[in-house]
Amino acid sequence: MAKGFLGYPSTLMLDVVVCALILVVPVLLFSIYLVKFRRAYLWHRRLQTGLGVALLVTVCLFEIDMRMHGGWQAILKQRSVLLTDAQLQWVSRVLLVHLVFAVSTVILWTVTLTHGWKRIPRPPQPSPHSATHKLLGWLSTITLTLTSVTGLVFYYYAFVI
Ligand code: HEM
Numbered sequence: 001m002a003k004g005f006l007g008y009p010s011t012l013m014l015d016v017v018v019c020a021l022i023l024v025v026p027v028l029l030f031s032i033y034l035v036k037f038r039r040a041y042l043w044h045r046r047l048q049t050g051l052g053v054a055l056l057v058t059v060c061l062f063e064i065d066m067r068m069h070g071g072w073q074a075i076l077k078q079r080s081v082l083l084t085d086a087q088l089q090w091v092s093r094v095l096l097v098h099l100v101f102a103v104s105t106v107i108l109w110t111v112t113l114t115h116g117w118k119r120i121p122r123p124p125q126p127s128p129h130s131a132t133h134k135l136l137g138w139l140s141t142i143t144l145t146l147t148s149v150t151g152l153v154f155y156y157y158a159f160v161i
Pocket of ligand 1: 035036041045048108109110112113116117124125126127130131133134136138140141
């Protein structure tokens with residue numbers, strides 16, 4: 001089984017996803033800073049579209065990797081000390097919460113991006129669609145941040161301790 005590079009008993013793609021989860025929030029905040037305080041609308045669009053593509057590719061590779069390794073419970077068997085039933089139950093709950101946020105993020109992100117691409121003028125600038133876009137944008141930001149936090153909590157309890 002291909003090991004991860006962070007030094008824990010996980011897989012290569014799990015470690016790639018953990019790094020992506022850590023990197024994605026500051027990049028997203030920088031993109032919002034660009035649009036809110038610098039009015040760099042074009043760079044905001046480029047960054048948001050790039051983030052969307054990067055996240056989609058990472059999630060697809062991650063899903064393939066998970067299937068190849070027989071699922072997360074099979075990966076957990078690489079641990080030298082196996083989790084107790086209580087720990088396994090806790091980790092499963094964290095994973096469930098993480099999945100709820102992850103699925104919401106995929107839906108919201110797709111809607112925000114397609115809405116932005118279709119309705120916001122070219123080159124991008126404030127328009128009658130700004131209010132809806134801001135609402136969708138902040139909702140996507142919140143769910144992505146919670147996806148990141150819960151993903152890291154899952155990784156910590158499943159592989160680090
Ligand atoms: C999922 C991807 C995206 C997210 C999460 C996102 C997020 C946001 C957020 C939170 C704001 C509000 C900042 C504030 O409070 O002032 C904003 C503003 C803006 N975004 Fe996005 N955005 C995304 C994609 C896009 C795309 C693809 C475009 C262009 C086609 C775009 C163009 C704009 C513009 C022009 C504003 C300024 C609106 C105004 O101040 O009137 N965004 N975005």
